[in-house]
Amino acid sequence: MKPKTSVLSKNTLILLTGSNQEQPIKQIELAHRLIKRRIGNVRCASKLYKTKAWGNEDQAPFINQALYIETILPPKLCLKRCLEIEASMGRKRIKKWEPRIIDIDIIFYNANITNSKELSIPHPHIQDRNFALVCLNNIIPSFIHPVFKQSIHALMLQCTDTLKAIEL
Secondary structure (H helix, E strand, O other), X not given: OOOOOOOOOOEEEEEEEEEOOOOHHXXXXXXXXXXXXXXXXXXXXXXXXXXXXXXXXXXXXXXXXXXXXXEOOOHXXXXXXXXXXHHHOOOXXXXXXXXXXXXXEEEEEOOOOEEOOOOEEOOOOHHHOHHXXXXXXXXXXXXXXXXXXXXXHHHHHHOOOOOOOEEO
């Protein structure tokens, strides 16, 4: 009798990481390593970008980076692992748009569209945030947003967010 083998299919997961506390670049680098260990192979990372805080500008600027990951995990388990990584790094969720040691958002999972209480994919506000689009444009400019049916590059050019993302 032959042993059963199964081929695990890899999925494309796009994450956006951000930090504005406790040496943000070091926090982004740590998150990158933890994501690689707990979620999947990081195939590509955007450059680092600095921008004023979005939604609540009365705080330190953020450093952001987009990650292109291959994973065998389903979306909800990816979310669970992202939240575990944030908690292990000291993230406490108290108020919306507050300063944070790390923020890990699921932006895309393949070209899937998911809307549930705990998870929305694609991220519902990506088209409104220049800092996110600039990071994404650095690694996946031709990717077609599954809801808006436009490339990341086109969405970036149309974005009305005036907060500039500055490459580090």
